[in-house]
Amino acid sequence: MPTPEKLNLPVKVTYIFTHPIRWVPFELVAKYIDKSKFxxxxxxxxxxxxxxxxLQELHIPxxxxxxxxxxxxxxxxxxxxxxxxxxQTDVVHTHWFAGSLAGIQAAYYAKVPVRIFTREHPSIKYYSRHAASKHRLIWECATNVIGVTHKSKEGMIEDGIPEHKITLIPTGFDVSEYENVETSRIEQLRxxxxxxxxxxxxxxxxxYVRWKxxxxxxxxxxKVLDIHPNALxxxxxxxxxxxNLEEKIRKARKEDIVAPQYDDILSISEKLSQxxxxSYIEIPFEADLFALFKLFTVFVHAPTDSIQETFGQVYVDAMLSRVPSxxxxxxxxADHAVHRENAWxxxxxxxxxxAEGILALLSDTHLREKIIHNAFVCAQQYDIKNHIQRLEQFYISELQKRRE
Known part of the structure; x- marks a missing residue:
């Protein structure tokens, strides 16, 4: 693999994106990328x-x-x-549609040598928020595309993105954050x-969206309550x-605001009323997910088809938190789960x-401990150190190709 010594250091990398909520993987890249090389x-x-x-805390421009x-x-x-x-940027890396639509075009016109976007959504066949022509514009102006799972890569190929442009680099997690959770934080949330x-x-x-x-x-x-009536x-x-949720929904519909998620919320609320x-609590948002997961005896995540969660992180959150799933x-x-080995x-x-899976994990101590151990070992592949190493090598090798 090309080494950074063959390039003028540091390599200049510009990230272009926006996201409405905190997204820790982006923060980890900013924190851990080698500042002596990039x-x-x-x-x-x-x-x-x-x-x-x-970025302010890390003093990053x-x-x-x-x-x-x-x-x-x-x-x-x-x-x-x-x-x-x-x-004089050498590498542009964009995330999410807005950043990619404007950012990759700008990088193309500015003749930035390496123009990368990470695509988090499934095939555009199932992601119809924006015209297919806009998606094509992005990948035609890009030199590279990063997929975070094999399923996301499959969706890209299905859309027509040339396979030679696609590189698989899974999302990174700071394993130490899951290991070093103070008891006081757990007890505070408890x-x-x-x-x-x-x-x-x-x-x-x-x-509360239906496909989750x-x-x-x-x-x-x-069904679990029939066996464990005090379960939560x-x-x-x-x-x-x-x-005032019902009032908000009525107002939205009266004003003809397109909000299909309201139907999902009402459907889930109807199920909860039964x-x-x-026997249940709802938490709109909790920032300390590391401590929150420590409260769970069993974790459940059940998307309704294989095309969803192309960027989903909660599977790995549970594995690193040592909670059976x-x-x-x-x-x-889909890239790592094996039934009765590292998950049910x-x-x-x-x-x-x-219900069968939850009850099995609650009743079979040996199975539960086996899955916890295997899942934690499996999750090490997602350590942020591995992610950063692969990302840095990718930047350097792609830039070297275009400088030869």
Missing amino acids: AIDYVILNESDPMIAC YIVTSYSDYSNTPEMVKFLYDHLLKN AKYLGNHQSPVIGVAAR GVEYVIEAFK LVLAGTGIDRT LPQQ VITLAGSA VVDYKNSDQI
């Missing part, structure tokens, strides 16, 4: 992006602009073009959410503030199998 800077396309605080309307794409491309020329509850805790971390399969988990939990279902990361009120195969799980794998949309 001079990194960021262009954030949202003035309230959570990434800004991280960045600029912020607003790109809320795709009709302003030409102006945004020009803005980014000017920045890339002034910065008091906040569980009180004196001591019975099995079945954990879920999923927004939350309805099937709730149906399964009803913790629904975390729902993103739902129930304060459970004893004391009942799962369907989507996202990274169930069919899509099958509440009976989900």
Whole structure:
């Protein structure tokens, strides 16, 4: 592999993206990339992006602009073009659609040698938010595309992205964060959410959208209660503030706001109403997921088909937290999960199998410990150190190709 000594150091890498919520993997790259070999800077396309605080803390240069309307794409491309020329950027790396649409075009016109975007969504056949022509524009202007799972790579090939442009680099996780969770943090969340509850805790971390399969988990939990009447279902990361929720939904529909997620919320709420009120809790958001996962006896994640969760992280969160999981195969799980070895794998949309898996893990100590151990060992492949090493080598090798 080419070594950085053959290049002028440091290599200048510009990241262009925006995301409405905190996304830890992006922060880890900013934190751990070798600053002696790579001079990194960021262009954030949202003035309230959570990434800004991280960059300030790490003293990493960045600029912020607003790109809320795709009709302003030409102006945004020009803005980014000017920045890339002034910065003499060697590598542009974009994330999410907005960053890629404007950023990759700007990099192409600025003749940045290496133009990479990481694609987190499934095939555009199932992701219809934006015209297919806009997606094609991105990959035609890019030199490289990064997929985070084999399923995401399959979707890219299905869309028509040339396979030679695609490189698989899984998401990175800071393993130490899961290992070094102070007891006080765990107990603080236990008091906040569980009180004196001591019975099995079945954990879920999923927004209330139908494809996450939350309805099937709730149906399964009803069966679990028959055997463990004091079990508790913790629904975390729902993103739902129930304060005046019905009024908000009525107002949205009256104003003809397209909000199909409201139907999903109402459907899941109807399922929850069939459970004893004391048997579940909802957590809209919890920042300390490392401590939160330590509260779970069993973790369940059941997306309803294989095309979802191409960027999903919760499978690995559970593995690194040493919590046994009942799962369907989507996202990274399809790359590593083995039934009864490092997870209990169930069919899509099958509440009976989900219940069977939960009950098996609650009753069979040997099986539970085996899965916990194997899953933790398996998850080491996602260590941020491996991710950073692969990413750095990728930047250098692709830049070297274009400098020869």
